Amino acid sequence: MAFSTRLVALASVSACALLAAAPAVAADVTLTIESWRNDDLPIWQEKIIPAFEKGHPGIKLNFQPTAPKEYNAALNSKLDAGTAGDVIACRPFDASLELFKKGQLTSANDIPGMDRFSAVAKAGWTTDDAKTTYCVPVAAVLGGFIYNKDAFDKVGIKAPPKTVDEFFADLEKIKADGTYVPLAMGTIDQWEAATMGYQNIGPNYWHGEDGRKALIEGRQKLTDPQWVAPFQQLARWAPYLGDGYKAQAYPDSQNLFTLGRAAIYPTGSWEIAPFAAQAQFKMGVFPPPVPKAGDPCYISDHVDIAFGMNAKTKQPAAAKTFLAWTASPEFAQIYSNALPGFFSLQSGVIEQTNPLAKEFASWRETCKSTIRSTYQILSRGTPNLENETWVEAANVMNGTETPEQAAQKLQKGLDSWFKPAK
């Protein structure tokens, strides 16, 4: 009896030693992933998690998304309280930089595969001195317009518009026909007006990265004509929006379009997968129309999502294994095709199977890419430029402010705290 007890004790001691030596092998560890992409939950469960777990026995993944608008607040509270997941989906720029500075995210410089990302791809998650990258870039989203092909056929529009004039001529035709709401967009949620309006059509006027960098360096102002012009165009959109667009929320706009009641939907590539699942008609896409025929085109190619490691995770080895996997071409291939519209940030072309996503991606070759103008550095102070841009873009579309007034308010807010480095 005594002998057997001793044996059991010995066995459990050695088992413990084994566990300590090789945790990833001896017992399953579960990594919890924090994300704001709650729309992607089924895709993670059906495609991404099985693919990872197949190649990495012993590590289980638990994808635990929060609603997008609550994500930042919830994540910060969880990190402060020490209850956050092991892997953190990183918002681009300052929100994640702050987490890294607080020591809540670790450096990702030593993750194998980081050399597959260009400096531009890493820009959203790298310190100002460009020395440390703290999240593994995952995907970017592209801005553009999705349209209902049946609607265009019925109204007699042969090809999607290339210039702003053509765009408004088409809108006028759709409005005159009366079957369809020309543009599906509402202003009550405000971010649509800014993200799918202002940031979508703006780069063609401020010339993408040139204008964005000039703004940061203080060589341009938001009151310059190239920064007011997108507001002027937004103001012209108003008559083509649906009845009561002032109280139309984002999901309303999505439904309006997928139910086939609207012709054109200003948006981004993130909409491809849900729309493909819901819309019963053929869809096409076109990039933001340029001001004049022959002008160079620019698209909003926004670094949007990355993965980092919670500095307080209890499974750092497993978390690093997962991050290394997200930096691999295998992940890029699965992710880009499981979530068409989220374009991998890895260098090297990923083959897209979704035709709409393919078309979005093709603009990267003909147009110049830029990130959203308000994201880097300019939204660090009070008032927050991104918030103000939401409010002002919605005001302009609601007709309660002129484009010039909106631009002046934005510049005044920026001037109150932002001193460009010269």
Place this chain on the structure above:
Amino acid sequence: MAQVEKLAADLPLLPAAMVGAEALARARRWHILVFLAPALLVYTVIMILPLIDTLRLALFRRVDGVPMFVGLDNFNILFFDPRWSGHFWSALGNNLYFFAFHMLLQNPIGVALAALLSVPRLRGQAFYRTVFFLPTMLSFVIVGFSWKVILSPLWGVAPTLLGAIGLKSWFHPWLGQEATALTTLALISVWQYVGIPMMLIYAALLGIPAEVTEAAELDGVTGLAQFWKIKLPLILPTIGICSILTFVGNFNAFDLIYTVQGALAGPNFSTDILGTFLFRTFFGNQLQLGDPNMGAAIATMMFLIILLGVSLYLFGIQRRMRRYQF
């Protein structure tokens, strides 16, 4: 020996029997501590300590990640730096409007409903009482979402119903217009919470002894006159309690506006009240990072405003209110 304000949590009035047995009560005074202890402990841990910590947090600022004592500077910024004061004063103004709206609409309607419900020969009393009280028990998320859908210009029943009686042109996207958004939200809130004053006042009305109303009837005071001259003065203390509950509730309000309009309380901050301003500041929004210290300063102001309001009521009104004992 009935008290009118059964539900009113105001000054404890010792029943006469106890006063007679004063000596006995003194001997047993340790009971008070024992009975107070559990509530006091729980209340201290989950209310008083966090409150004190909020006040403390409001006096600090994070500089490069290190908390630094700045005295009242955060309040100075809140009141006088145009980048903050604009939002603060507009939120306070909207909050006052929100409160005034409730006082002018919710409480009078509550009193009227209670008066109707307490009519002795009313049929289906229990049914009406339940129906009027039902929205109060619903989650604000459900209320916010339902009204958003009801008032939706695309799929809402509001435009359809107005259209059915030929008044389609009266419909506006009320939640999306600066001029009407806050009023619409206030109406939704009134609809949801009208049950609370109704129930409190209903209970107070039932507490009025039959002898009093019978005596009034003998003197020829009946109907509406009886309500104004006899019943209303008797339920005034309860109306006072309703007002103070409304005041505290409105200055702490946040949930309905957040669910319907989001943290930016649009359009153009027209529905921004202290609660949403606090949330945005404390937790951040999209690219705006949370600032716990400025957030605590706003929370402190909300606390002080509520404290001021409650004190004014307590010392200015409640103490002077006449009570009737039967």
